Amino acid sequence: MSSEESLSSTITDWLFINSWWLLLPFIMLLVVAAFIVAFVLLLYMISPLISPKPLKLNGAHVVVxxxxxxxxxxxxxxxxxxxxxxxxxxxxxxxxxxxKKEVEKFAINDKQVVLCISVDVSSDYNQVESVIKQAQEKLGPVDMLVNCAGTSVSGKFEEVEVDRFKKLMEVNYLGSVYPTRAVITTMKERRMGRIMFVSSQAGQIGLFGYTAYSPSKFALRGLAESLQMEIKPYNIYVTVAYPPDTDTPGLAEENKTKPLETKLISETSGVCQPEQVAKIVVRDAVQGNFNSSVGPDGYMLSALTCGMSPVTSITEALQQIITMGLFRTIALFYLGSFDSIVRRCMIQREQSKSADKRE
Ligand SMILES: NC(=O)C1=CN([C@@H]2O[C@H](COP(=O)(O)OP(=O)(O)OC[C@H]3O[C@@H](n4cnc5c(N)ncnc54)[C@H](OP(=O)(O)O)[C@@H]3O)[C@@H](O)[C@H]2O)C=CC1
Ligand SMILES: CCCCCCCCCCCCCCCC(=O)[C@@H](N)CO
Structure with a gap:
């Protein structure tokens, strides 16, 4: 008896059926079921990857x-x-x-308007809500909200004044919650919109000197992920931008008191121009990409820290799946070099301190 015959007879014996072909309908049913399961699984995998329709900026109302x-x-x-x-x-x-004057220079038609609103985005929700309402009355419902107001403090943990920790949470985190809260209901009613949170590379990795700043930027990611899951069925897309050091008045101010360690570590990903950052993050928000990174280090950091964040394209998903292990390996070298920067700076400080004492 050949092995095939013995197998079919074992199965038929086992099932108390004399002719194996009686099993054919069941086998076919099984195959069809397997196909259906595979198809459903594929749909599940693909469904979060379907890219949204890009937002038309022409004629849109953007609040920054x-x-x-x-x-x-x-x-x-x-x-x-x-x-x-x-x-x-x-x-x-x-x-x-x-x-306003600077922005107006870039008009492409004579209907365009730039409106200015003076308010502290972090102090009182009702005030923020009322100014957003005024803006909507003048320029129509908000199509895109860019939460970019923010500030930074750097310094060693014990040297940062205690009230700064609260201040940064208020401006960088609550200052993004309030305007978002003020526009979300109308966006949901209209079933369209974009919301951008400007985090930072320091919102993806905690660095020496940023014990007050980093948490306020990490917080935006948690907010963005939760909110995105709530509002995706309403066709509203959230973008989190993670710029590196960028040449702005804010950075100049921060540099005045920045510890040497923070400077040396941040140099890794260089300094960008704000125009370049703006181009990239606006493009990503228009396309509805959840993640927006700038530069090669930014790209690696984003792939590495994607965690359970939503994906918005098949290419992005594939890149994450393929590169994760490699980038973690590279990251370990970076971390090693950051540790050695911190150690060298400490030794240098102690040496110059003891030299001062001797004098
Ligand atoms: N520059 C950099 O290296 C990087 C910056 N970022 C982030 O990008 C954002 C912009 O940074 P950057 O352009 O450097 O900052 P700037 O200091 O140049 O500008 C900050 C802007 O936010 C406004 N602002 C600050 N606090 C408040 C507040 N409480 N209410 C309303 N408006 C406020 C400021 O106006 P006013 O003071 O008049 O209120 C100003 O318009 C920040 O969130 C920053 O953390 C992220 C990565 C790198
Ligand atoms: C594969 C792994 C790659 C790892 C690369 C790591 C690079 C770390 C550089 C971090 C720079 C942080 C800049 C913060 C800018 C900022 O937010 C303030 N300037 C605001 O004023």
């Missing part, structure tokens, strides 16, 4: 908090030159008016 300076101002310009109507939000009115 922190729009009077640095990255925010460049984001406003980038949207304006694509035909958007802009609301700039910040505290200082003179800076706002100055920025």
């Amino acid at each position: 908090t922190g729009g009077s300076s640095g990255i925010g101002k460049c984001i406003a310009i980038e949207c304006y030159r694509q035909g958007a109507f802009i609301t700039l939000v910040a505290r200082d009115e003179t800076k706002l008016l100055q920025a």
Whole structure:
């Protein structure tokens, strides 16, 4: 007896059936079921990967908090030159008016408007809600909200004043929650919209000197992920931007008190121009990409820290799946070099301290 015959007879014996072909319908049923299961699984895998329809910026109303300076101002310009109507939000009115003039230079038609609103985005929700309402009355419902208002403090943990920890959480985190809360209901009703949170590379990796700043930027990621899951069925897309050091008045201010360690470590991913950052993050928000990174280090950091964040394209998913192990290996070398920077700086400080004492 051949092995095939023995197998079929074993099966038929076992099932008390004399002719194996009686099993054919069941086998076919099994095959069909397996196909259906595979198809459903594939649909499940693909469904989060379907890219949204890009937002048309021409004629759209874009609100930019922190729009009077640095990255925010460049984001406003980038949207304006694509035909958007802009609301700039910040505290200082003179800076706002100055920025409005700069943005207006990039008009592409004579209907475009730049509106300025002076408010502290972090202090009182009702105030933020009422100014957003005013802006919507003048320029229509908000199509895209860019949460860029923010500030930074760097210094060793024990040297940062205690109230700074609270301040940074208020401005960088709550200052993004409040404007978002003020626009979300209308966006859900209209079943469209984009919300951008400007985090930082320091919102993907905790670094020496950023014990107050990093947590406020990490927090935005948690907010963004949770919110995205809630509002995706309403066709609203969230983008988190992670820029490296960027040449702005904010960075110049931060550099005045930045520890040497923080400077040396941050140099790894260099300094970008705000125009370049604005181009990339606006493009990603328009496309509805959840993640927006700048530069090669930014790309690696984002792939490495994608965790359970949503994906918005098949290419992105494949890149993450393939590169994760490799990038973790590279990251270990970076971490080693950061540790050695910190150790060298400490030794140098101690040596110069003891030299001072001897004098
Ligand atoms: N520059 C960099 O290296 C990087 C910056 N980032 C982030 O990008 C964002 C912009 O940074 P950058 O362009 O450097 O900053 P700038 O300091 O140049 O500009 C900050 C803007 O935010 C506004 N702002 C600050 N606090 C408030 C507040 N409480 N209410 C309303 N508006 C406020 C400022 O106006 P006013 O003071 O008048 O209110 C200004 O328009 C920040 O969130 C920052 O953390 C991320 C990575 C790198
Ligand atoms: C494969 C792994 C690659 C790892 C690369 C790591 C690079 C780390 C550099 C971090 C730079 C942080 C800049 C923060 C900028 C900022 O937010 C402030 N300037 C705001 O004012």
